[in-house]
Amino acid sequence: xxxxxxxxxxxxxxxxxxxxxxxxxxxxxxxxxxxxxxxxxxxxxxxxxxxxxxxxxxxxxxxxxxxxxxxxxxxxxxxxxxxxxxxxxxxxxxxxxxxxxxxxxxxxxxxxxxxxxxxxxxxxxxxxxxxxxxxxxxxxxxxxxxxxxxxxxxxxxxxxxxxxxxxxxxxxxxxxxxxxxxxxxxxxxxxxxxxxxxxxxxxxxxxxxxxxxxxxxxxxxx
Numbered sequence: 094x095x096x097x098x099x100x101x102x103x104x105x106x107x108x109x110x111x112x113x114x115x116x117x118x119x120x121x122x123x124x125x126x127x128x129x130x131x132x133x134x135x136x137x138x139x140x141x142x143x144x145x146x147x148x149x150x151x152x153x154x155x156x157x158x159x160x161x162x163x164x165x166x167x168x169x170x171x172x173x174x175x176x177x178x179x180x181x182x183x184x185x186x187x188x189x190x191x192x193x194x195x196x197x198x199x200x201x202x203x204x205x206x207x208x209x210x211x212x213x214x215x216x217x218x219x220x221x222x223x224x225x226x227x228x229x230x231x232x233x234x235x236x237x238x239x240x241x242x243x244x245x246x247x248x249x250x251x252x253x254x255x256x257x258x259x260x261x262x263x264x265x266x267x268x269x270x271x272x273x274x275x276x277x278x279x280x281x282x283x284x285x286x287x288x289x290x291x292x293x294x295x296x297x298x299x300x301x302x303x304x305x306x307x308x309x310x311x312x313x314x315x
Contacts, residue, residue, distance in 0.1 A: 097307050104303025111296035118289035125285055129278040132156065136276050140218055144191060149257050151223040156276060158220050159260060163189035165196075165215045165269065170249055171206055172241045176274060181206050182244065183271050186253050187217060193255040197222070197244070198262055199271035210269050219262040220276045 136156050143161035146154065166188055171181040180202040187196045196217050201208070226243035234241040234248075241249070250257040263275035 100303065100306055104299065104307075107299045107303070108296050111292050111299055115289045115292035115296065118285045118292060122283070122285035122289065125283045129281060129283060132278045132281070136220055136278075143189065143194070143258075143260070146258075154221045155223060156220050158218075158263075160216065160218045161187060161189055161194065161196075161260060162216045163187045163214075165210070165213050166193075167210060167212045168253055169210070169239070170241055170252060171239050172244055174200060176200055177272065179203050181240075182274070183210070184241075184244070184249060184253075184259070185210070185269075186255055187215060187260070192258075193253070194258040194260060195246070195249060195253060195255050196260045196262055197274070198265065198269060199273035201271050205270070208270065210271075213267070213269070215269070216266040217260055217262050218264040218266075219260045219273075222259055222261045222276060224259075 136158065138158050140158040140160040143159045146157075146159070164187070166186040168186040170184040172184060174180055174182045176182075177200050180200055183198040183201055185196050185198045187194050196219070198210075223246050224244045227245045232242045236252075244259070246257050246259050249255075249259075261276050262273045265271070265273060
C-alpha cells in the first residue's frame with residue numbers, strides 16, 4: 094500500500110493540474126472570442142467622416158471606420174507582402190484639401206508594382222490603423238527601389254509629407270487597380286482551443302501512465 098500511495102498521489106495531482114490548465118485555456122478562449130467579436134463589430138460599424146477628426150489618436154481611433162473624399166495624388170510607397178502571393182501593399186496619398194493622409198489601397202502582384210496609377214478623385218471607405226509590424230529584425234526600407242518591409246506610419250508619413258493617419262481601404266470608388274485588404278479580426282491569433290486540447294491530452298497521458306505504473310507495481314515478482 095505504501096509503495097502505491099505516493100505514485101497515486103503524484104498521478105492525481107498531475108492530472109488535476111493539467112486538467113485545470115485545460116479549463117483555464119477554455120476560459121481564455123471564451124474571453125478572446127468575445128474580444129474578437131467586439132473588434133469585428135467596431136470595424137464594421139457605420140463610418141464617420143474623416144473631416145470630423147481634428148487629431149490623430151492611435152489609442153482612441155484604432156480601427157475607427159471612416160469615409161474620406163479627395164484626390165489621389167499618385168504618390169506611393171510599396172510594402173512587400175505575401176498576403177495573396179508575392180506582391181506589394183500600395184500606400185497612396187489622398188489629398189482631402191484639408192490635409193493629406195495615407196491610404197492603404199490594397200494589394201498588387203509583383204509585376205504591377207510600378208504601374209502608373211494616375212491622380213484621380215476618390216472616395217475611400219475603410220478603417221484607421223497604426224499597424225505594429227516593425228521589430229528589431231525588420232530591414233530598413235530600400236528607398237531607391239521604393240520597397241518597404243513593414244507598414245510604419247510615422248516614417249511613411251514623413252516620406253510622403255502627410256498627416257500620421259493611415260486608412261486601410263475597404264472600398265474604393267472608383268477602383269484604382271488594386272485589391273483592397275480590409276481589416277478584420279482574422280489576423281489576431283486565437284490559439285486557446287489548441288492549448289486546451291494539448292493540456293487535456295497531457296492529462297489523459299499522465300493518467301494512463303500512472304495507471305500502468307501502479308498496475309506493474311502490483312504484479313507479483315516472477
